[in-house]
Amino acid sequence: MAVYTEVSDAELEAFLAEYDIGSPESFKGIAEGVENSNFLLTTDKGPYFVTLYEKRVDPKDLPFFLGLMDHLAARGINCPQPIHGRDGKALRTLAGRPAAITTFLQGLWPRRMTLGHCGQVGEALAALHLAGRDFELKRPNALSVAGWRPLYEGSRHHIDAPLAAELEAEIDFFEANWPSGLPSGVIHADLFNDNVLFLHDKLSGLIDFYFACNDAFAYDVSICLNAWCFEPDKSFNATKGRALLQGYEAVRPLGDDERKVLPLLARGSALRFLLTRLYDWVHTPPDAMVKRKDPQEYLAKLRFHRGISSIADYGL
Numbered sequence: 124m125a126v127y128t129e130v131s132d133a134e135l136e137a138f139l140a141e142y143d144i145g146s147p148e149s150f151k152g153i154a155e156g157v158e159n160s161n162f163l164l165t166t167d168k169g170p171y172f173v174t175l176y177e178k179r180v181d182p183k184d185l186p187f188f189l190g191l192m193d194h195l196a197a198r199g200i201n202c203p204q205p206i207h208g209r210d211g212k213a214l215r216t217l218a219g220r221p222a223a224i225t226t227f228l229q230g231l232w233p234r235r236m237t238l239g240h241c242g243q244v245g246e247a248l249a250a251l252h253l254a255g256r257d258f259e260l261k262r263p264n265a266l267s268v269a270g271w272r273p274l275y276e277g278s279r280h281h282i283d284a285p286l287a288a289e290l291e292a293e294i295d296f297f298e299a300n301w302p303s304g305l306p307s308g309v310i311h312a313d314l315f316n317d318n319v320l321f322l323h324d325k326l327s328g329l330i331d332f333y334f335a336c337n338d339a340f341a342y343d344v345s346i347c348l349n350a351w352c353f354e355p356d357k358s359f360n361a362t363k364g365r366a367l368l369q370g371y372e373a374v375r376p377l378g379d380d381e382r383k384v385l386p387l388l389a390r391g392s393a394l395r396f397l398l399t400r401l402y403d404w405v406h407t408p409p410d411a412m413v414k415r416k417d418p419q420e421y422l423a424k425l426r427f428h429r430g431i432s433s434i435a436d437y438g439l
């Protein structure tokens with residue numbers, strides 16, 4: 124259960140008075156989620172999604188995230204659209220936290236990922252990359268290579284020496300070999316299966332833009348290959364990988380420069396999620412409200428990609 128902040132009736136009433144979205148009928152905490160407190164608000168005009176931004180979201184990034192959702196929604200991307208109050212503002216304060224209301228998207232995220240999901244995710248990712256090209260605000264990727272060593276340093280005393288040596292060698296390698304000059308723009312940076320909604324097997328929404336930033340498009344593709352194209356036994360499913368890439372390239376073909384470095388990027392993105400999961404694993408008390416995600420899953424992916432030298436080796 125991840126509702127960190129309780130909202131009193133009086134606080135909710137004062138907050139909603141700023142909007143023109145009808146009279147509230149119910150306001151329920153949403154158990155899923157890790158970072159923020161989320162609520163389903165139903166008014167006589169329909170359902171809305173209310174988020175109170177908790178400590179891990181830097182308030183200075185909120186104009187980027189909310190502005191991006193506005194921008195993408197205006198360009199036809201199915202993502203939560205921030206609701207603006209009568210004063211024009213989408214961001215205000217509720218129960219002492221920065222808070223916003225967005226549209227509520229129908230659909231469920233898939234627990235089992237199919238070929239059909241992978242193709243649609245590829246298409247949606249490319250559409251997002253194209254739609255974000257003229258977004259004016261910028262946000263550097265705080266979890267790119269420069270952010271990896273601090274995560275490792277904060278975790279190293281909790282892991283065994285061989286694993287520490289392996290991770291340190293990976294970070295040394297990437298600090299010296301991270302590709303630059305790739306086609307870049309706004310990326311989602313966390314498009315995992317729990318951030319994509321489907322309705323009757325058709326993609327109905329992309330959510331959770333709170334890691335979005337400016338970085339290489341191909342890096343975002345590599346994040347999706349890792350998140351969508353491995354099986355529970357940790358094996359890579361090349362058929363799913365092909366479906367994802369074909370979906371992506373139907374909308375935005377990858378350049379030769381991007382294809383060449385995809386294995387390196389996939390290894391890097393595996394390390395990025397391994398390190399954040401490891402950091403959370405050792406710093407989140409076992410009785411905390413949130414379920415910790417398994418770092419081992421991403422260690423296996425990292426090791427897999429380390430053995431790959433070209434995109435053809437994946438069977439793609």
Ligand SMILES: Nc1ncnc2c1ncn2[C@@H]1O[C@H](COP(=O)(O)OP(=O)(O)O)[C@@H](O)[C@H]1O
Binds near residue numbers: 156
């Ligand atoms: N705009 C939305 N419309 C409908 N459901 C949503 C919306 N945004 C998020 N959700 C639901 O809430 C859950 C938690 O949202 P998420 O943004 O992933 O939270 P967190 O950032 O706290 O991890 C998602 O798994 C999804 O089911």
Ligand SMILES: N[C@@H](CCOP(=O)(O)O)C(=O)O
Binds near residue numbers: 156315
């Ligand atoms: N997708 C990341 C964790 C980020 O959590 P989210 O609920 O905000 O998507 C992972 O799997 O490690």
